[in-house]
Amino acid sequence: MRRIAHALEAQLRTALERAFPDEVAEAQQAGTPLDPQLAPASQPEFGDFQANGALALARRLKQPPRVIAGAIVDQLAADSAFAELCEPAQIAGPGFINLTLRPRTLAAELSARLGDPRLGVPTAADDPVQASFAEVLAPVIVDFSSPNIAKEMHVGHLRSTIIGDALARVLEFRGHPVLRLNHVGDWGTQFGMLITHLKQVAPEALSTADAIDLGDLVAFYRQAKARFDADEAFQATSREEVVKLQSGDPVSRRAWDLLCEQSRREFQLIYDRLDIALSERGESFYNPYLEAVVADLAASGLLVTDAGAQCVFLEGVTGKDGRPLPLIVRKSDGGFNYATTDLAAIRYRFAAPPEGDGARRLIYVTDAGQASHFAAVFQVARRAGWVPEGGRLEHVPFGLVQGEDGKKLKTRSGDTVRLKDLLDEAVERSEADLRRRLAEEERQEDEEFIQLVATTVGIAAVKYADLSTNRITNYQFSFDRMLALAGNTAPYLLYALVRVAGIARRGGLGAGEGESAEGFPDPLVFSEPQEWALVRQLLQLDTVIAEVDEELLPNRLCSYLFELSQAFNRFYDQVPVLKAEEPARGSRLALCRLTADTLRLGLGLLGIPTLERM
Ligand code: ARG
Numbered sequence: 001m002r003r004i005a006h007a008l009e010a011q012l013r014t015a016l017e018r019a020f021p022d023e024v025a026e027a028q029q030a031g032t033p034l035d036p037q038l039a040p041a042s043q044p045e046f047g048d049f050q051a052n053g054a055l056a057l058a059r060r061l062k063q064p065p066r067v068i069a070g071a072i073v074d075q076l077a078a079d080s081a082f083a084e085l086c087e088p089a090q091i092a093g094p095g096f097i098n099l100t101l102r103p104r105t106l107a108a109e110l111s112a113r114l115g116d117p118r119l120g121v122p123t124a125a126d127d128p129v130q131a132s133f134a135e136v137l138a139p140v141i142v143d144f145s146s147p148n149i150a151k152e153m154h155v156g157h158l159r160s161t162i163i164g165d166a167l168a169r170v171l172e173f174r175g176h177p178v179l180r181l182n183h184v185g186d187w188g189t190q191f192g193m194l195i196t197h198l199k200q201v202a203p204e205a206l207s208t209a210d211a212i213d214l215g216d217l218v219a220f221y222r223q224a225k226a227r228f229d230a231d232e233a234f235q236a237t238s239r240e241e242v243v244k245l246q247s248g249d250p251v252s253r254r255a256w257d258l259l260c261e262q263s264r265r266e267f268q269l270i271y272d273r274l275d276i277a278l279s280e281r282g283e284s285f286y287n288p289y290l291e292a293v294v295a296d297l298a299a300s301g302l303l304v305t306d307a308g309a310q311c312v313f314l315e316g317v318t319g320k321d322g323r324p325l326p327l328i329v330r331k332s333d334g335g336f337n338y339a340t341t342d343l344a345a346i347r348y349r350f351a352a353p354p355e356g357d358g359a360r361r362l363i364y365v366t367d368a369g370q371a372s373h374f375a376a377v378f379q380v381a382r383r384a385g386w387v388p389e390g391g392r393l394e395h396v397p398f399g400l401v402q403g404e405d406g407k408k409l410k411t412r413s414g415d416t417v418r419l420k421d422l423l424d425e426a427v428e429r430s431e432a433d434l435r436r437r438l439a440e441e442e443r444q445e446d447e448e449f450i451q452l453v454a455t456t457v458g459i460a461a462v463k464y465a466d467l468s469t470n471r472i473t474n475y476q477f478s479f480d481r482m483l484a485l486a487g488n489t490a491p492y493l494l495y496a497l498v499r500v501a502g503i504a505r506r507g508g509l510g511a512g513e514g515e516s517a518e519g520f521p522d523p524l525v526f527s528e529p530q531e532w533a534l535v536r537q538l539l540q541l542d543t544v545i546a547e548v549d550e551e552l553l554p555n556r557l558c559s560y561l562f563e564l565s566q567a568f569n570r571f572y573d574q575v576p577v578l579k580a581e582e583p584a585r586g587s588r589l590a591l592c593r594l595t596a597d598t599l600r601l602g603l604g605l606l607g608i609p610t611l612e613r614m
Contacts, residue, residue: 150263470553
């Protein structure tokens with residue numbers, strides 16, 4: 001629909017120009033060009049689009065809006081390209097122009113998608129509604145997952161991983177070069193205390209690979225933290241240990257490498273299960289650039305020394321006393337912090353290669369608790385002049401994961417939930433559901449099938465439950481809800497796909513991935529309102545994907561897929577498909593085929609694996 005919307009917009013502009021040449025030229029010169037204000041119709045009975053621009057023009061000309069709209073509609077009527085696309089335009093209400101696409105326009109759009117692996121979704125470079133070429137070609141960075149070494153990956157990291165991956169997939173599909181960066185916490189004070197503690201209690205862990213596993217490491221980390229908080233001598237040694245590590249001492253470096261490697265392998269197990277691709281570029285990567293960050297800030301006059309610490313005072317962010325809050329970039333002991341590393345990362349990511357990534361858009365997926373951190377570093381980066389013209393910095397915040405009691409997600413014994421256990425439980429429960437269903441249906445399936453379906457559905461359920469809620473709100477984790485076969489859930493959509501593809505297959509025109517799309521009637525012919533509703537829903541895919549690219553809300557795509565399967569059900573309940581006469585039969589099979597293809601593509605973009613049978 002974006003291609004059509006774009007064509008209509010151009011036709012409306014021409015009509016405006018022809019109807020009001022002087023006003024259009026004048027407005028152009030004044031730098032306030034007239035806009036036809038094309039938008040999707042607010043109600044289906046108004047057609048496909050509406051143009052509201054006549055109202056603004058009427059105010060300017062002090063004339064009745066319906067008269068203005070009438071003049072525009074007359075010009076549209078004289079435009080043969082418009083008449084090709086649309087039924088005659090209608091004036092409604094105070095002066096809206098309603099536009100309804102011709103059935104043959106819709107049918108032709110749909111035909112063009114049969115056998116198109118992109119289902120009519122343009123890449124950003126081919127999108128008729130596109131900002132600039134440079135923007136399309138420059139990398140987009142998605143900074144996501146980003147757990148901390150020697151600590152357990154927790155449900156917050158799981159959300160970041162799932163949401164970040166889905167966004168990266170959509171951006172990649174749109175043709176943007178995407179850098180998926182794992183900004184792991186692999187630097188800083190935690191290593192000083194961990195190394196000091198391990199030297200005393202488990203020295204082998206610092207010199208031999210695999211001497212301990214991540215579970216032990218996490219326990220050692222907790223002990224080290226407790227000692228650090230209680231014991232001043234331990235604190236002092238830990239600080240020396242950090243300095244040693246950061247100055248490149250080979251023994252500390254080796255210990256650090258081993259600890260990172262241990263965690264990395266553990267994280268990878270989770271990424272493999274979730275099918276997540278990520279490049280690790282941890283905080284330590286930016287270590288060589290930290291001095292330059294401070295020097296740059298000093299050179300641009302932003303740096304202030306306050307109580308021994310070097311900081312930048314933030315604009316528009318004040319503390320309780322009404323005074324501007326500082327962002328500390330170098331502590332009084334000379335150390336750098338989380339914010340300094342993020343400043344160095346922004347500077348590096350925007351810098352032109354080979355000194356940096358040359359990115360145009362940086363997207364950070366973390367919990368909403370880090371919103372003020374990102375607001376602060378974004379502001380300082382802008383004021384320091386590191387953000388190129390058109391460069392975008394976006395924090396993609398998400399809410400907390402809560403248990404069904406509305407409190408922070410915990411195990412029954414009150415511990416934090418380990419991700420491995422959480423995924424295991426999802427798969428176990430999905431397996432139990434499946435075995436129950438097979439028994440009810442008296443179906444025999446082999447073990448391989450059962451394992452494949454249980455694993456796919458379990459993982460899909462966890463991902464989809466997260467993606468389908470508006471990420472900004474807190475999110476209640478419930479195995480029962482996410483695994484339900486009814487409602488806006490992964491099992492429902494996976495099942496819808498299997499069913500729709502099955503119908504298309506029975507029709508004999510192919511429905512599997514990559515199967516040929518030959519043999520459908522040309523032109524496609526539709527008559528029933530349920531068919532048209534489904535056609536229009538199918539044609540929204542490109543708009544929804546462009547919206548996710550822009551607004552970074554994967555739940556839009558989830559709702560779209562759910563509404564699509566509902567539109568399909570209404571169609572299939574009320575309109576005969578396999579028993580219909582040609583060309584209705586083939587045209588209806590085309591709807592089945594495209595519904596299946598759209599579900600498969602959409603779920604794929606969310607990182608949800610699909611099944612042929614379940
Ligand atoms: N390691 C951080 C955490 O666990 C998240 C890092 C997010 N990315 C960033 N560039 N700060 O909370």
